[in-house]
Amino acid sequence: MNPLKWCIVGVALLAAQTQAADFKFGFINTERVYREAALTIAIQNKLDKEFSGRRGDLKKMETRARDLESKLAKNGLSSDERKRSERELAALDRDYRAKTREFSEDFTQRRNEEFASIQERANRAIKQIAEREHYDLILQEAVYVDPKFDLTAKVLKELEK
Template identity: 45%
Template sequence: MKSQFALKVSSTIQGLARGNRALVLAAVLGLGAAIATPVQAQGTKIGFVSTERILRDSKPAKAAQAKIEAEFKGRDQELQNLANKLRSQAQKFDKDAPVLSESDRIKRQRQLAELDSDLQRKRREFQEDFNRRRNEEFSHIVEKADAAIKKIAEQQGYDLIIQDAVTVSPRVDITDQVMKALGG
């Protein structure tokens, strides 16, 4: 059952619809603006947090990055050594190729191809492991940041906190407060 107001609006829109669609659109937009105005007049408090800055500049993020780099340093060095070995063997092959027999040339080409395949596989595995480990560490930071954001929102009376927007006024940016709550 429609209210009297809804019935009047409905009949007015239907009457206008017969005459002019542009007027109908204007009436609907005007009605929407009239309804939305009281909500905006109440003074909604909005904040913004840059997740990117938190994951790049906060103390926990820097500590996690250092921990992961230390963890993978040995494997990274192994990959660099393997790449250097492949490069030196390829240079040696290029130098020796004119004097090698056909069978020796084919044999060394296969060895180089196997070494290159092994290097590519190890790089792929390294990158997958590194990304997985990084995501594990940074997901903990995001959880802590979310908890800090909720706490700040409750303490300071925020109605809405947005993460990662295209453009933001510095007066609503609370990223520094979140980083401080995370320990720096």
């Protein structure tokens, strides 16, 4: 290779090294944001309050089913009483399953709605940090990231504002 080519390769390597040194990278652990943000805790409390009545109704149904099962386990019931209790237990079981499925679907939908707002706020906070501190790249998903690149605490602090 002639000296001119070596000089060009050297300049290219130096330029690449300089650009790499100026590259600012960060990482956000979204699971941690969802787990630790005060907003998340407030939303969880809100959902618990919103769904507590229905959760209480399901608990009452569970208690009634246990009572019926205990009653049926006893030997001294007349055949009419046994049939009536078995029908009630079967109806209660069907109703419980339907209400549990409905509760679960409604809770999941509300939770997703609420967490979408957290995700939106977190993304705004991440963009503000990126612009303010001149980041070139911020990732939210990775198999491994060196802790020195973790910006999660900054995002949590930004969400507290």
